[in-house]
Amino acid sequence: MKALLEVSGISVSFDGFRAINNLSFSIGPAELRAVIGPNGAGKTTFMDIVTGKTRPDEGRVLWGEKSVNLLRMNEAQIARAGIGRKFQRPTVFEDQSVTENLMMALKAARAPWKVLVWRPCPADHARVAALAAQVGLADSLTRKSGELSHGQKQWLEIGMLLAQEPRLLLVDEPAAGMTLAEREQTTALLVDLAKTRAVVVVEHDMDFVRRLNCRVTVLHEGSVLAEGSLDHVTADRQVIEVYLGR
Amino acid sequence: MKPGFLAKNPSVLAFLALLALFTLAVTLLSTAYGAEIVSTSMVKTLGKTLCLCLIAIAMDLVWGYTGILSLGHFAFFGLGGYMIGMWLMVARTREIVLASAAGVLPMTLQELSDAIATQIFGVVGSSELPAIWHFAGSLPMQLIFVVLVPGLLAFLFGWLAFRSRVTGVYLSILTQAMTLALSLYLFQNDSGLRGNNGLSGLQNIPGLAADQDHLSVWFLWASAVALGLGYLLASFVTSGKFGSVMRGIRDDEARVRFLGYSVESYKLFVFTLTAVIAAIAGALYYPQAGIINPAEMAPIASIYLAVWVAIGGRGRLYGAVMGAAFVSLVSTWFTGGRAPDLTLGIYTVKWVDWWQVLLGLSFVLVTLFAPKGLSGLVDLLAGLRTPWRGGTPLGPDDGSLREEEAVE
Numbered sequence: 220m221k222a223l224l225e226v227s228g229i230s231v232s233f234d235g236f237r238a239i240n241n242l243s244f245s246i247g248p249a250e251l252r253a254v255i256g257p258n259g260a261g262k263t264t265f266m267d268i269v270t271g272k273t274r275p276d277e278g279r280v281l282w283g284e285k286s287v288n289l290l291r292m293n294e295a296q297i298a299r300a301g302i303g304r305k306f307q308r309p310t311v312f313e314d315q316s317v318t319e320n321l322m323m324a325l326k327a328a329r330a331p332w333k334v335l336v337w338r339p340c341p342a343d344h345a346r347v348a349a350l351a352a353q354v355g356l357a358d359s360l361t362r363k364s365g366e367l368s369h370g371q372k373q374w375l376e377i378g379m380l381l382a383q384e385p386r387l388l389l390v391d392e393p394a395a396g397m398t399l400a401e402r403e404q405t406t407a408l409l410v411d412l413a414k415t416r417a418v419v420v421v422e423h424d425m426d427f428v429r430r431l432n433c434r435v436t437v438l439h440e441g442s443v444l445a446e447g448s449l450d451h452v453t454a455d456r457q458v459i460e461v462y463l464g465r
Numbered sequence: 466m467k468p469g470f471l472a473k474n475p476s477v478l479a480f481l482a483l484l485a486l487f488t489l490a491v492t493l494l495s496t497a498y499g500a501e502i503v504s505t506s507m508v509k510t511l512g513k514t515l516c517l518c519l520i521a522i523a524m525d526l527v528w529g530y531t532g533i534l535s536l537g538h539f540a541f542f543g544l545g546g547y548m549i550g551m552w553l554m555v556a557r558t559r560e561i562v563l564a565s566a567a568g569v570l571p572m573t574l575q576e577l578s579d580a581i582a583t584q585i586f587g588v589v590g591s592s593e594l595p596a597i598w599h600f601a602g603s604l605p606m607q608l609i610f611v612v613l614v615p616g617l618l619a620f621l622f623g624w625l626a627f628r629s630r631v632t633g634v635y636l637s638i639l640t641q642a643m644t645l646a647l648s649l650y651l652f653q654n655d656s657g658l659r660g661n662n663g664l665s666g667l668q669n670i671p672g673l674a675a676d677q678d679h680l681s682v683w684f685l686w687a688s689a690v691a692l693g694l695g696y697l698l699a700s701f702v703t704s705g706k707f708g709s710v711m712r713g714i715r716d717d718e719a720r721v722r723f724l725g726y727s728v729e730s731y732k733l734f735v736f737t738l739t740a741v742i743a744a745i746a747g748a749l750y751y752p753q754a755g756i757i758n759p760a761e762m763a764p765i766a767s768i769y770l771a772v773w774v775a776i777g778g779r780g781r782l783y784g785a786v787m788g789a790a791f792v793s794l795v796s797t798w799f800t801g802g803r804a805p806d807l808t809l810g811i812y813t814v815k816w817v818d819w820w821q822v823l824l825g826l827s828f829v830l831v832t833l834f835a836p837k838g839l840s841g842l843v844d845l846l847a848g849l850r851t852p853w854r855g856g857t858p859l860g861p862d863d864g865s866l867r868e869e870e871a872v873e
Contacts, residue, residue, distance in 0.1 A: 270723060298725035310720045312713050323709045329725050331734040335707045383724065 221284070223248040223417050224302075224387055229268060229278030230441075238264045239275065240441035248386070251413035253428045253449075254421045256438035257462050262421045263307075265438070266389050270304050271297040283386075299329055303385030307392045309372035313365030317356055317375060320364050321347045324379035346382070354378040355404075369396050377408070387417040394427045406430045437462065474700045476783050481693050488689040497678035508681040509753045510797060514790055515688035516750035517773070519695045521789035522782055523739035523746070524770050526699055529779035530708065531735045532715030534633075537640030538743045539766035540647050541615035545744030546751030546761070547651075548614055550664035551598060552607035553752060556671035558584045559602070588662050595657030611748045612741050619740030620733065627729040627736070632718070641764045651759035663758025667751050684753050691749055692786075695742055699782050702738070711735060712780075772828050778838030787839045796820065 222245040231239045239261045246252055256262055267273035269280060271294040280289040282300060289297055298304075311320050322339060325346065339347075351357045354374040359367065364375055373396065380388060390409065394402045409431065412418055422428050428435060428449060435452050437444045439461050445452045452458050471478055493499040495508050503511075520542050527533050562580045566572055572580070582594040600606035626639055654660035670680060702708065710731055713721040718728045751757045770789075777788015798804055799820035807814040816823075831838055 272719075293727070294719075294722040295725050295727040298723050304723050306720075310717055312709070312716055312720070314712055314716055315709055319709045322706055323713060324724055329727065331707070331727075331730050334710060334726075335702065335705070337706050339706075379724070 221248075222246060223250075223283065224269065225279075225281045225286075226265075226269065227279055227281075229275040229280065231264065231268065231273060231275040238441055239268065242278070242438075242442050244436065244443065246387070246417050246419060248417055249413065249415060251410060251418045251431060251433040252420070253431055253433055253435045254419060254438060255423070255425075255428060255435060255462075256444070259440075260438040261441040262438055263391065264441075266304065266391060266419075266421065269297075269389060270294060270302060295329070298383070298385075301384075301386035302389065303380045303383045303387070304389045305376055305380050305391060305393060307395060309369065309376050311364045311367075311372050311375050311379070313363065315364060316361055317351060317364050317367075318347055318360045320375060320379055321350055321382050324382035326382065326384045350378045350382055353381070370398065370401050373397060373401075377405075381412075385416065388412065388419070390418065390420045392422055392424075393420065394422065394424055402427060403430075470701070470704065474704055476781075477697060477700050480696055480783055480786070484689055484693055484696075488686060491685060492682055495678070495682050497676075497682050505678045505681045508685055510794075512681060512685040512688045512753045513750050514793055515685070515692045516746045516753070517793050518786040518789045519688070519692045519746035519749075520743045520770060521773050521777065521785040522692075522695050522699050523742040524774045525779060525782060525785035526702065526711075526742075527735055527739040528771065529774060529781070529785065530703055530711040530715060531732060532718075533732060533736065534637045534771065535640045535736070535739075536637050536764060536767045536771060537644035538739065538770055540644035540762050541619060541740040541743040542747035542750070542766075543648075543757065543759075543762040544615040544618065545611045545747030546757045547658060547664065548607050548610040548744075549748040550667050550751055550757050551601040551658075552604050553667045553669070553671065554585055554664050555581060555598065555601040556604070557666060557669050560671050586659065589654040589660050591654075597657050608748075611744055615744035616737055616741045619737045623733045623736040627732045630729070641767070644762050644767055645764050648759040648762035651762065658759075661758060661760075663756060663761075664751075665756040667757065668753070668755035670752065681753070684749065688749050688753075691745060695746075696782060696786070698742075703782070772824065776828060776831050776838050778840030781840045783843070784838055784840030791839060792824070796824065799823075 224244075224246050226242060226244040229239055229242050230237065238259075242261070242265065244265070254262055254265070264273060268275050269289065271289065271292060274290065281287065282289050282302075287300065289300070289302075292300065312323070315323075322343065325343060327337060327343075328334065348357065348360070351360055354377055356367075356371060356375060356378065359371070364372065367375060373393070377393070380390075393405050393409070397405060406427065409418055409420060410433075413433070420428075420431065422431075432449075434447065435449050436446045437452050437455075437458050444461065445455045445458050491503055491508060491511055494503040495501070496503070496505050520538060524535070524538055527535050527538070558581045559577065562577060562584060563572075566580075578594065579592065583592040586592060586594070594601070600610070622640075622643055626636060631639060650656050651658050652661050658664065668677065668680070673680070675683070703711065710721060710726055713724075713726075714728055714731060721731075722728050769792075773788040773792045774785045775788070776792055777786065778784025799816045802817055804816040804820075806816065835841055837844065
């Protein structure tokens with residue numbers, strides 16, 4: 220199986236601090252992967268590099284069947300190529316309604332002149348309604364997203380991510396600030412999504428990772444420390460030393 | 466299921482109706498066409514105010530909706546004025562030269578053009594038409610330049626600035642530097658636009674026998690039509706997904722990028738579009754003002770523009786129009802010397818001197834206490850108010866249940 224995303228030998232340093240050190244990572248087209256690691260291990264920087272927010276000093280990031288070099292693309296191009304990202308802090312457009320938020324995320328042409336004349340057709344409205352139902356916001360379509368509760372904003376952001384129809388989802392601490400029931404819902408959704416696309420979850424919470432029941436990559440000081448099933452990595456002596464044993 | 470454009474933008478119909486009523490009323494009260502109650506100079510002031518409302522809409526699009534605080538849009542306004550002013554001067558001077566040469570031997574084309582150049586550029590000690598005046602004799606060409614020159618300047622400036630991801634206050638400073646540089650350049654006599662003399666006599670429209678009384682009303686109508694069309698265009702741009710993206714860029718541009726929208730292209734599009742709207746407003750303004758000089762492009766003019774939009778209410782098209790109309794008319798009244806002095810015992814407040822202080826103060830007060838500006842009054846009239854929900858929030862966000870609601 221050919222990898223969907225292949226990161227090889229990337230390094231990046233900020234003011235002399237090596238945030239990512241010769242990191243290599245690859246993920247298949249329909250795979251769920253959890254990335255764990257202590258604070259400062261480079262989890263978020265890794266996501267920043269893949270989504271184009273940060274440029275690495277060296278290494279390559281290849282994407283898709285044609286092995287496109289993502290480092291030559293900007294954030295918007297990478298997003299259009301099919302990489303969606305969910306931030307740790309829910310970032311929705313609070314001044315706009317749930318419908319507007321979802322419409323904006325809906326997969327469609329992104330060029331200004333096309334967006335200018337774009338008007339939603341009934342199919343788009345149906346799609347937005349379906350997405351809202353999927354994330355439990357069917358009753359809130361006309362509400363301003365700023366009024367939503369923290370958990371609902373998280374869900375709206377997940378809905379927006381789904382609307383983009385990405386082939387790879389990068390999800391940063393999805394369970395932060397969620398109740399136990401919401402966590403279970405989130406786990407189910409992520410597992411379900413990973414059947415058709417690649418999902419990378421960055422998470423601190425071990426219980427959450429255990430529920431995902433997937434391959435785990437442990438990062439430490441900017442490079443991969445261990446990889447395998449959760450039981451495998453938690454049994455690793457090095458991992459226990461730097462992370463779990465603390 | 467699919468509400469029409471007007472149904473989704475109820476303000477458009479109300480705005481257009483009010484604008485038409487206003488223009489009609491002024492016409493019926495004007496010296497030329499009616500009751501002779503509104504003087505011609507007042508008609509001109511009102512016509513100019515409509516042009517200022519149009520550039521305020523442009524400013525609202527770029528600042529209120531997209532969050533780019535441009536402090537240079539009067540550069541485009543002025544450039545538009547200069548472009549139309551060049552034709553007005555040349556065509557008018559040609560009429561004068563031909564009239565004064567009537568009865569003598571007919572002039573050759575060269576003689577005619579020399580005479581025009583001497584007439585126009587004598588004031589800066591030159592007798593040649595600079596190269597940029599090459600097309601000044603042709604109205605269609607200068608009308609194209611009204612759109613093209615400011616549009617290109619905005620495009621180039623925006624392309625350089627946005628591509629380097631200059632944002633926030635740095636971008637504001639850059640735009641201010643641009644308008645300052647342009648006005649300083651035009652102040653020079655050899656810039657080819659008559660230096661600090663500027664272009665004058667623009668109120669006379671060549672080829673029209675009408676007097677100022679009639680002309681002023683015609684320009685009022687032209688300005689009203691331009692404002693109406695500008696309002697329609699702006700509501701079209703802001704109503705759909707494009708408007709969502711604009712507001713998204715204002716609130717969180719990084720997030721918009723991760724949705725796959727190229728933020729830089731959108732900013733460039735909006736910046737250039739609004740520069741063109743500003744230029745058209747300028748091209749209608751200066752024939753009514755009669756004179757344009759580089760001082761019009763000084764940074765202070767663009768700062769005033771921001772003040773109008775802020776006082777009127779950002780992020781709403783009619784707010785920008787209200788702000789521009791209200792502040793510029795009140796400012797005309799105060800600085801025109803007609804406002805009665807305020808006697809405070811030992812000190813007499815002369816409004817000509819104190820108006821700026823009053824304006825500055827109201828700007829600060831509006832920013833602090835009424836962020837919706839004047840357009841917040843419309844909400845009051847419509848009975849729209851943020852509901853008082855009482856108590857403190859029970860959750861981490863504004864949206865969570867509050868104490869009093871939870872009781873019910």
